[in-house]
Amino acid sequence: MALNNIDTKLKQTEMDAEDSASIRSSLVAKAGQILALIIAFGLVSMISSMLVAERLSGDAEQINRAGALRMQAIRISRAQLLAAYLPDPSDQHTLLNKEINTFESNLKHLFSGGITGAREIESINNQYQTIQTLWLSFKEPKTIQPIKFFDQFVIAIDRLVTLLQLESEKKLGFLRLIQGMGLLSTLLISFIVLVRLNQTIISPLKQLVKVANELGKGHFELKADYQGDDELGVLTDTINQMSQQLQSTYQDYEARVSDKTKALVHSNQSLQVLYHAANNLARNEFHQTDQQIITELEMALGFGKVAIERQTIFNTIENVKMLSTVEIACLNSLKFPLKKPNQLFGSLIWYFPEHENIKDWQKQLLQTLADIVATAIELEQKRNINDRLLIVEERTVIARELHDSLAQSLSYLKVQMSLLTRKMQKNVAKEQITETIEDIKQGLNNAYQQLRELLTTFRLKLDDPSIEKALQGTVAEFSAKCQHPIALDFKLPQDLLSANQEIHVLQIVREALSNIHRHAKSKNAGVILKKENNKVQVNIWDDGHGFIKKTENTQGHFGLDIMKERAKSLNTFIEIQSDNAKGTRVTFEFDHSISKKISKKYQGYL
Numbered sequence: 001m002a003l004n005n006i007d008t009k010l011k012q013t014e015m016d017a018e019d020s021a022s023i024r025s026s027l028v029a030k031a032g033q034i035l036a037l038i039i040a041f042g043l044v045s046m047i048s049s050m051l052v053a054e055r056l057s058g059d060a061e062q063i064n065r066a067g068a069l070r071m072q073a074i075r076i077s078r079a080q081l082l083a084a085y086l087p088d089p090s091d092q093h094t095l096l097n098k099e100i101n102t103f104e105s106n107l108k109h110l111f112s113g114g115i116t117g118a119r120e121i122e123s124i125n126n127q128y129q130t131i132q133t134l135w136l137s138f139k140e141p142k143t144i145q146p147i148k149f150f151d152q153f154v155i156a157i158d159r160l161v162t163l164l165q166l167e168s169e170k171k172l173g174f175l176r177l178i179q180g181m182g183l184l185s186t187l188l189i190s191f192i193v194l195v196r197l198n199q200t201i202i203s204p205l206k207q208l209v210k211v212a213n214e215l216g217k218g219h220f221e222l223k224a225d226y227q228g229d230d231e232l233g234v235l236t237d238t239i240n241q242m243s244q245q246l247q248s249t250y251q252d253y254e255a256r257v258s259d260k261t262k263a264l265v266h267s268n269q270s271l272q273v274l275y276h277a278a279n280n281l282a283r284n285e286f287h288q289t290d291q292q293i294i295t296e297l298e299m300a301l302g303f304g305k306v307a308i309e310r311q312t313i314f315n316t317i318e319n320v321k322m323l324s325t326v327e328i329a330c331l332n333s334l335k336f337p338l339k340k341p342n343q344l345f346g347s348l349i350w351y352f353p354e355h356e357n358i359k360d361w362q363k364q365l366l367q368t369l370a371d372i373v374a375t376a377i378e379l380e381q382k383r384n385i386n387d388r389l390l391i392v393e394e395r396t397v398i399a400r401e402l403h404d405s406l407a408q409s410l411s412y413l414k415v416q417m418s419l420l421t422r423k424m425q426k427n428v429a430k431e432q433i434t435e436t437i438e439d440i441k442q443g444l445n446n447a448y449q450q451l452r453e454l455l456t457t458f459r460l461k462l463d464d465p466s467i468e469k470a471l472q473g474t475v476a477e478f479s480a481k482c483q484h485p486i487a488l489d490f491k492l493p494q495d496l497l498s499a500n501q502e503i504h505v506l507q508i509v510r511e512a513l514s515n516i517h518r519h520a521k522s523k524n525a526g527v528i529l530k531k532e533n534n535k536v537q538v539n540i541w542d543d544g545h546g547f548i549k550k551t552e553n554t555q556g557h558f559g560l561d562i563m564k565e566r567a568k569s570l571n572t573f574i575e576i577q578s579d580n581a582k583g584t585r586v587t588f589e590f591d592h593s594i595s596k597k598i599s600k601k602y603q604g605y606l
Helices: 002-024 027-056 059-083 089-113 122-138 146-216 231-283 286-301 325-329 360-426 430-458 467-482 499-520 558-569 600-605
Strands: 305-311 317-319 331-340 343-353 486-491 525-532 535-542 575-579 583-590
Touching: 027 146, 059 089, 059 146, 089 122, 122 146, 146 231, 231 286, 231 360, 286 305, 286 360, 331 360, 343 360, 360 430, 467 486, 467 499, 467 525, 499 525, 499 535, 499 558, 499 583, 558 583
Parallel strands: 486 525
Antiparallel strands: 305 317, 305 343, 331 343, 525 535, 535 583, 575 583
16 A cells, blocks of 8 residues: 555656646746746846936036035135235135135035045045045145145045045946946847747748648648747647558558449449440340350459350350360469359350459459359340241241132132032033133132232331331221221330231231232221320221122131231130121220230140
């Protein structure tokens, strides 16, 4: 416990000593010391001047009184001369005593008033004693010789006046010396103070201002070199520490900004690679863009080689970009699978040198690109399957159309040829043979016409991406054939239908307009397409003579079956309204958002 108390007291003593030292080294303390020194010198100079001036006070009066003694001596001499001419001795004595008393009074006053201080000076004291001796000798009437006394006394008084003047001048010289020394000391102290101010205040302040300006400009290398225990020393150390901290913080921020900038650059490069890859894969097949994707990926990664391995149907590996065995032996690798649920398409492999450090953004880029490539391969496979299904479906429709049109006509011609052969073998009448031949010719013409229509149907394609343009061309074509106007009322949004749906709709419209051209004998017709209740409605009408529904499946009306087959492909059915002399209306509607389900009977063609 005692040791702890001793340590506490020692620490308190050290703290008090440090506080005392800091107080002594404070600028305020230094300024106070300098001011006290200047005041001390000023006080010493003032006091010295006051003392000298005090000693000078009365010197002029003394000199005047000493000079007055000469006049008084002359008056005594004159009184002696005048007394010699007075008859009455008492008058003589009175006149002479009056002047003597006056002189003696002045002499005593000179001795007691101011000459006393001067008597400390030996020469003045001796001269004063000489004057007293002369005066005592003058008081002896028997020995008085006026002329001789006058000369001696005046000479003695002049000597005293001269000594007093010299002493006064000496005091004045001493006063000037004190004042000069005070002025010189003041100038010297002022010079020393200015030098110290420049060393301890002005120069450090200039350095601090310069450092502050450089700090404001973002330059942290400059440091103030002033060292001291005063406030400026503390301020200098604080600013230097602040500059060091700012420099460290600034460098840290620069490093962070640089890292963030690099991260943003890498993110931008990654986004560009992913965007270009997704864009290219969306417009082209994978095998057409794989090399470009790999090249851009390698540039974004900065080092290493990238290869894509595709899984084949026989579970072998197909290298999209091959690397030599020597290269692979000197490299590390990362593999990212190209997979979707329950399906593996291959791998994306990155070969890189062993000394390289792999960043997280590089792994993320590779993984994201692997997912994009896997999605593109999956979509490509689905498109291929869908295209093959569409081809199978279209082939089935074409087969039905051939069967319902040209095949029936050829069957009819085959029957007529068999009938003609039997008639010729039986040698029937020439008129019957000619009639059969005419039927065959008519059947050939019908078959030829059907063949042309089928060829037109098979060659049908959408040169313009808009179905509206294709319908306008079809309407214009049949308007010229029918030789009367056919109206088109198209009210569907752009890109509402898929390509497959557009083909089926266009084919149904063509078949309906073809029937109008061949059978309706109308004067007006029209085509209406609109959307109601999320369904597409199609209406083809004419004002011709119509037809009887029981003849729908007879020869010449095979187009109705074709339209029905196309309608089935759209998951709908054809509705026909026709009355004699009232025209015909063909209508159907379908849901454009639901794709036609593939029938199981098509799976065998895949």
